[in-house]
Amino acid sequence: MPNGVDPSDLTEDDLLRELGHLYATRMETLRHGSDNAFSEHTRRMNQYEAEYVRRRPGREVDPERLRAGARAR
Structure with a gap:
């Protein structure tokens, strides 16, 4: 990684x-x-977000944030 700390090396608090x-x-x-x-900025944001998702593969997804939820509104 050319600049900055590898997101996978961050603690949970540091990542957030x-x-x-x-x-x-x-x-x-x-x-x-x-x-x-x-x-x-975009590159780093993508790295941090990918690390967050990697750590939480089963994270809770709000049904309102899905296409079906949007259609129901």
């Missing part, structure tokens, strides 16, 4: 903190970051 920071800075990076900064 890093994800929170990425989400908090997303709009600012989109609106005001360089193309390179936005690309790097």
Whole structure:
């Protein structure tokens, strides 16, 4: 990995903190970051999200977040 800590090396608390920071800075990076900064932000966000999903393969999914739930609304 060229930059940053490998997400698989993070503790649970650290992973959640890093994800929170990425989400908090997303709009600012989109609106005001360089193309390179936005690309790097996206790359890191994808890495952290993939690690979160890897750790929780059976995570609870809200039925309202599924296509059938959307149709029911």
